[in-house]
Amino acid sequence: EIVLTQSPGTLSLSPGERATLSCRASQSFASSYLAWYQQKPGQAPRLVIYGASNRATGIPDRFSGSGSGTDFTLTISRLEPEDFAVYYCQQYGTSPPWTFGQGTKVEIK
Amino acid sequence: QVQLVQSGAEVKKPGASVKVSCKASGYTFTGYYMHWVRQAPGQGLEWMGWINPNSGGTIYAQKFQGRVTMTRDTSLSTAYMELSRLRSDDTAVYYCARYYGSFDYWGQGTLVTVSS
Numbered sequence: 001e002i003v004l005t006q007s008p009g010t011l012s013l014s015p016g017e018r019a020t021l022s023c024r025a026s027q028s029f030a031s032s033y034l035a036w037y038q039q040k041p042g043q044a045p046r047l048v049i050y051g052a053s054n055r056a057t058g059i060p061d062r063f064s065g066s067g068s069g070t071d072f073t074l075t076i077s078r079l080e081p082e083d084f085a086v087y088y089c090q091q092y093g094t095s096p097p098w099t100f101g102q103g104t105k106v107e108i109k
Numbered sequence: 110q111v112q113l114v115q116s117g118a119e120v121k122k123p124g125a126s127v128k129v130s131c132k133a134s135g136y137t138f139t140g141y142y143m144h145w146v147r148q149a150p151g152q153g154l155e156w157m158g159w160i161n162p163n164s165g166g167t168i169y170a171q172k173f174q175g176r177v178t179m180t181r182d183t184s185l186s187t188a189y190m191e192l193s194r195l196r197s198d199d200t201a202v203y204y205c206a207r208y209y210g211s212f213d214y215w216g217q218g219t220l221v222t223v224s225s
Contacts, residue, residue: 035211037154044204044218045146045154050211057213088154092211097170098144100154 002027002091006101012109019076021104023067023089031068033093039103040085048087049074076106084108111135113205113216120222126193129219131205138186139163142208145179145190147201148218155201159208160188195223 003026013019023034031052037045047056049065052072062077076083089101116130131143145157158169160179167179178191188205203219206212 037212044215045206045212046215047211047213050213056211090154090156090212092208096156096158096168097172098156100146100156102153 001097002029002094002099004089004091004099004101006087006089006104008104009102010105010107012107013079014109015079015081017079019074019079019083019106021074021076021087021089021106023072023074023101025070025072025091028069029091029094031072033091034065034067034072035090035092036065036074037088037090038083038085039088045088079106081108111207111214113207113214115203115205115216115219118220118222120224121195122225123196123223125195125223126191127195127221128189128191129203129205129221131188131190131216133186133188133207136207138181139183143179143181143188144206144208144212145177146204146206146212148204149198149201152201157190157203162188192221195221197223199223 005024007022034052036049038048039045053065064075066073086103086105088103092098112134114132119127139162142159144159160167162181181188200223205216207214
């Protein structure tokens, strides 16, 4: 089983600042199979990035993803008020189970 | 537009079973795998498994094998997830999610509460 470890657990930032979220895997896998999801309280997760670096439909270009192997990053270039949420990375397309990281909460400072 | 609409909240006693439905619309139901993911209160996301709506084939996370059954009714474009021998730690929101290169659409979630 591939374990995904996200850091930091909580990121306290102000609107307009840059957010950098990390996702580290216990073993290497193809970057094609790394996604990031945003979840706000009381809502279902929303796909933000797939294939490590591809923005999902409707996601603004201030969101970007990068990485390969075991280290992946989600960057939000300038935080907007609606970006404050919990973000999860996920690996998929490999042998099951398809695992999620434990999440990074981006909160308003 | 693609929609996944799940059944309503459930309250069950320990040892009972629950069956959650996920009705798909706006796309060809049999063309995309359907996954199930759960989230305990205040916790992260946990993948449970998938069903191929075309063949009915399933893959379950080892943690749930023997307790979970995923089925579908293609005439209703609906996927189902049944979890048996419920315990208090099965209390969670259960989501269905369509797989298309990633989980691109999610249901609204179904809260299952297990309490005596």
